[in-house]
Amino acid sequence: MRIRVGIIAVCFGVVAPTAFSQQELTDLRLVSAQNQFGFKIFSALNKEDSGQNIFLSPASIAMALAMTYNGAAGETQQAMAQVLEFQGMTIEEINNLSSQMKGLLEHLDPKVQLTIANSLWLNTQQNLPNPIKEEFLNCARESYGADVETLNLNDPAAPDSVNAWVSRHTNGKIRHIVDETEELELLLVNALYFKGKWSAGFDETRTREGAFTLLHGTERRLPMMTQHGEYRYYGGDGFQAVRLPYGEGRVGMYMFLPNEASSLAAFLHHLTAENWEIWMAQFEEEKGSITLPRFTLEYGADLNGVLRALGMGIAFDGERANFEGIRQAPPPLAISQVLHKTVLEVNEEGTEAAAAAVVGIMLGASFNPKRGEFSMVIDRPFFCAIVDDTTGAILFMGSVVEPQ
Secondary structure: OOEEEEEEEEEEEEEOOOOOOOOOOOOOHHHHHHHHHHHHHHHHHHHHOOOOOEEEOHHHHHHHHHHHHOOOOHHHHHHHHHHHOOOOOOHHHHHHHHHHHHHHHOOOOOOOEEEEEEEEEEEOOOOOOOOOOHHHHHHHHHHHOOEEEEEOOOOOOHHHHHHHHHHHHOOOOOOOOOOOOOOEEEEEEEEEEEEEEEOOOOOHHHOEEEEEEOOOOOEEEEEEEEEEEEEEEEEEOOEEEEEEEEOOOOEEEEEEEEOOOOOHHHHHHOOOHHHHHHHHOOOEEEEEEEEEEOEEEEEEEEOHHHHHHHHHHHHHOOOOOOOOOOOOOOOOEEEEEEEEEEEEEEOOOEEEEEEEEEEEEEOOOOOOOEOOEEEEEOOOOEEEEEEEOOOOEEEEEEEEOOOO
């Protein structure tokens, strides 16, 4: 018999004013790994959900799986390292860099509300001969700042306790993520909350209703925000891109708009970690105008199939998975489910973004220059990402095809 262990990562983001912290992350290998992992996940999801909104948090998913990775061994650990881009890093380095990155992101600026919370929930009703290893719990406490809680996960009311924790650590923006916890022995939860404002907010009196053209040519009427100023801008091959900063400029939202003669699908075909690095180096300060919709979206996905396809199938295999770092077998453990859920809101004041990732382990605008300035009207499907530019860490990323 195999016991299911749930690992849940939840992150919520609301963009606020930011400034530069004196603390810096000099070793960027983990950032690079998380970004590459994020692009792989996004590409796979885009193949599954082509034509749909896709919005995810690479940081949230990666942190949940990094905590899980501490319990993996043998071929399972090797497979997870390959998918998570951890090759060349020891587990000690991964944990140390995770701790440093968590501390850095939580101290971006006094004006920024950014918290990253983790917790482990131990089932009090399994009565198994082999308890969760203290080394695994200590690692979660020390490297990820995790709270260790005990709970009867077989109790139908147990999800309420976990959901309440999630709600508390996401400022009430994600109130429900766990439906059931029966037969789980362990639950790991990650929550990220990020709040801020645009460096230069949009004037609400200038917001006008306009048409947003969907993928199949139909139009949706949305409030369109507009402003003029100096931005970091890049006119790429087949697309325009602009960076809208938050606060004093450390964090920004990058918005990529395919030209009218191109398409979002064509842009996403070229969206790779390698091209991302090239594009990021091309942005330059330019004057121009930007128009974009005020909108919200929600997205959810089961990541089991994606992670299996990327090479992590052994971690889901009840016969072959090896998580002896969590508990010495018997009974053995295997991942049962990885879920992700996000919410995004963009308005005149700033941006709100939320994400939740669940890992369960079981037993068994067109370019129209004028006077040397650019004009970017985001009135059709586009790609966006929220990035900490000091480290290059992508906090959120996704394609928007049907804003509400």
